[in-house]
Amino acid sequence: MRQSLPLLVFAAALALAGCGGEPFEPQAPGEIRDGPGLFTGEDGEFVITPKTGKKQQRI
Amino acid sequence: MASVALAVPSAGFAQDSAQIEELQQQIEELRQQLEQLREQQTETDRKAEQAATEAKKAGDTAEAFTTSGNDKVKLSISGQVDRGVLVTDDGENTDAFFVDNGNSSTRIRLVGEARPVDEVKVGTNIEVQFQSNSSTAVNQRDERNVGPNSFTERKLELYVDHARYGRLWLGQGDTASNGTSEVDLSGTSLIGYSSVSDMAGGILYRDNGELSTISVGDAFSNLDGLSRDDRIRYDTPSFAGFKLSGSLVADERADVALRYSREFGGTEVAAAAAFSRKPDDFDRVNGSASILLANGISVTAAAGTEDVDARDDDGMFYYGKLGYQSQFFSIGNTALGIDYQYGEDIGADGDETNSFGVFAVQNIDDLATEFYLGYRYYDLDRDNTDLDAINAVLTGARVKF
Numbered sequence: 001m002r003q004s005l006p007l008l009v010f011a012a013a014l015a016l017a018g019c020g021g022e023p024f025e026p027q028a029p030g031e032i033r034d035g036p037g038l039f040t041g042e043d044g045e046f047v048i049t050p051k052t053g054k055k056q057q058r059i
Numbered sequence: 060m061a062s063v064a065l066a067v068p069s070a071g072f073a074q075d076s077a078q079i080e081e082l083q084q085q086i087e088e089l090r091q092q093l094e095q096l097r098e099q100q101t102e103t104d105r106k107a108e109q110a111a112t113e114a115k116k117a118g119d120t121a122e123a124f125t126t127s128g129n130d131k132v133k134l135s136i137s138g139q140v141d142r143g144v145l146v147t148d149d150g151e152n153t154d155a156f157f158v159d160n161g162n163s164s165t166r167i168r169l170v171g172e173a174r175p176v177d178e179v180k181v182g183t184n185i186e187v188q189f190q191s192n193s194s195t196a197v198n199q200r201d202e203r204n205v206g207p208n209s210f211t212e213r214k215l216e217l218y219v220d221h222a223r224y225g226r227l228w229l230g231q232g233d234t235a236s237n238g239t240s241e242v243d244l245s246g247t248s249l250i251g252y253s254s255v256s257d258m259a260g261g262i263l264y265r266d267n268g269e270l271s272t273i274s275v276g277d278a279f280s281n282l283d284g285l286s287r288d289d290r291i292r293y294d295t296p297s298f299a300g301f302k303l304s305g306s307l308v309a310d311e312r313a314d315v316a317l318r319y320s321r322e323f324g325g326t327e328v329a330a331a332a333a334f335s336r337k338p339d340d341f342d343r344v345n346g347s348a349s350i351l352l353a354n355g356i357s358v359t360a361a362a363g364t365e366d367v368d369a370r371d372d373d374g375m376f377y378y379g380k381l382g383y384q385s386q387f388f389s390i391g392n393t394a395l396g397i398d399y400q401y402g403e404d405i406g407a408d409g410d411e412t413n414s415f416g417v418f419a420v421q422n423i424d425d426l427a428t429e430f431y432l433g434y435r436y437y438d439l440d441r442d443n444t445d446l447d448a449i450n451a452v453l454t455g456a457r458v459k460f
Binding site: 020021022023024025026028029030031032033035036037038039040044045046047048049050 | 458
């Protein structure tokens with residue numbers, strides 16, 4: 001019981017913390033970072049969509 | 060006299076008739092000219108309309124190929140180049156290497172996504188790296204032309220994502236536990252994080268002055284689960300910042316992981332923990348947590364332990380980092396950090412490892428570039444050896460293109 005007390009405190013703190021706040025997605029080390037690119041501009045990526053006869057339906 | 064009187068009006072009438080005919084002829088000519096002009100105008104209008112239609116078609120085509128990314132089906136291409144200079148001192152010699160930064164390798168990525176309905180997303184991900192002289196591979200014996208000289212796999216996977224039911228992955232990619240020792244909000248992970256051997260993992264220790272076969276990468280680890288592999292993986296949706304994941308790999312390898320991330324008024328909190336198993340090899344428990352305060356100060360910690368079947372002692376490590384980031388210069392954010400890692404029985408029973416580092420990363424927003432400079436110290440105590448500590452400095456730049 002004594003050894004698991006810190007774990008319980010940690011879990012309780014996280015659970016309480018989970019009741020508030022805003023969603024947030026951390027960037028994993030080593031991955032291509034989010035944000036603009038030197039050639040790809042603000043989006044940070046080149047985006048290709050299919051050629052169609054009519055205008056694409058927007059989401 | 061009378062005949063003369065009659066002749067005069069008759070002559071006048073004949074003259075009027077001739078004038079009338081002439082006028083009628085002129086009117087006819089004008090009418091024909093007007094008709095020609097009308098035909099010419101009609102032809103001009105038709106050509107103009109045709110040109111406008113073709114221009115509109117061309118415009119629609121251009122719009123379809125270069126869009127804002129909001130379409131229901133799209134393919135996104137991105138990537139980065141990350142090159143640097145690594146200088147190491149092994150206690151006897153100082154060497155310089157021109158390397159690909161092993162903390163975040165040079166690579167390209169192609170992500171395809173489709174949204175058949177609003178709540179469902181189907182995706183594919185191809186991410187491959189091209190490491191020429193990786194900082195994790197170069198050493199005192201192989202200083203250049205190190206590496207496969209081709210693309211190597213990182214992620215080759217597909218996924219189905221449902222807003223309420225979570226995401227299912229299939230293929231080569233992150234297992235559920237991958238990255239659970241590496242949560243780091245310091246902004247300096249590009250040059251140093253809990254996987255301390257990424258900076259100079261190939262460098263060989265000197266034993267009594269002679270180059271040994273023991274490398275930095277052999278002795279240090281952050282016990283980060285099952286890494287990337289060919290797997291099937293499931294992630295739950297996020298519940299109040301919590302997300303549970305599990306994956307299965309061939310040879311009965313499996314793992315589960317719990318992640319948490321949330322922002323509270325400018326303070327970011329992230330944590331992860333995992334259990335992973337390779338039958339006939341090891342069981343691992345590991346985790347990490349990081350907090351970034353609104354004032355730019357960050358604290359990061361990680362720890363892990365493993366029970367290796369072929370060993371007497373359980374391997375373990377713990378890691379801590381203190382960071383600070385601020386916009387000192389108008390060109391972009393500056394991040395600073397110091398860290399320390401201690402490990403036992405990672406590479407061999409009885410091993411004791413110590414590593415500390417100092418890091419700086421300068422972002423240049425307009426160029427999508429990060430310049431970095433870092434120093435790391437690697438010390439290994441191993442039974443029956445007398446190994447010199449290794450010092451490494453890595454500087455370079457990562458450019459996202």
